[in-house]
Amino acid sequence: MTLTPWLAHLYTASGAVTALASAMAVHTGDYRTALFWLATATVIDGTDGVLARALRVKERLPWFDGAKLDDIVDYLTYVFVPVFLIVRAGLVPPALSMWTGGAVLIASGYGFSRADAKVATTDYFFTGFPSYWNIAALYLYVWRFSPSTNAAILALLVVLVFVPTRYVYPSRTSTWRATTNLLGATWGVCLFMMIWRLPAVGGPWMPLSLVFPIYYFVLSARLSAAERQSRVAEHS
DSSP: OOHHHHHHHHHHHHHHHHHHHHHHHHHOOOHHHHHHHHHHHHHHHHHHHHHHTTTHHHHHOSSOOOHHHHHHHHHHHHHHHHHHHHTTTTOOOOOHHHHHHHHHHHHHHHHHOTTTTTSSSEEEESSSSOOOHHHHHHHHHHHHHOHHHHHHHHHHHHHHHHSHHHHHHOOTTTTTTTHHHHHHHHHHHHHHHHHTTOOOOSSHHHHHHHHHHHHHHHHHHHHHHHHHHHHHHHHH
16 A cells, blocks of 8 residues: 555645745734744654654655655745745845845755755764754744844854754754754744744743753754764774
8 A cells, every 4th residue: 555655745745735824824914823834834844754764655655755845845834934924024124135035045945955965974964054944033033133133143044054064953863862852842842832922922931942952053063073073083
């Protein structure tokens, strides 16, 4: 039977539906609902690979490229719709909206197209800042920084797309996987609570939500440095 692996691909494709729902909410100015749909898309993306591997979709449907489908959906939910939200919500200066949004879109196109965008060496990594623009959009919306500050933050993240630092692949990096999954799940709850409480932005959820990103960047930096040292040792 080949129906079961198709269900896994349908689950992945449902992320495109959440992208449409989010874009429609952005268009009407309902940013809280838009962020909710983007968060839902993140949950789908964080679990569809586990489902696909459990159902052995590559083995049972070898002619269908689920990874390509995943990249298409990810570009919509992690890049295009978040940029639409950032521009539409006025999170960057109007004079810079096209430049900032265009830079994010182009840089992410580069990041998605790299042959080594997802690396499987002794562990799994993303190469360069892995286009978490949906998360950036949420934090910038909640933090209420000035549009100029937001533009500067986004510009820095655009630069990091081109810096070949390795970043943890949350669902596949084996190092500290249990801790990553636990903190990641807790972080997800914090994000949903932050979105649920909008337009209110106080309370403990924001500071609690920063634990996982700090952990993520520290672990990524350590593993990236260790991987570079390993490569140097192999060639010495």
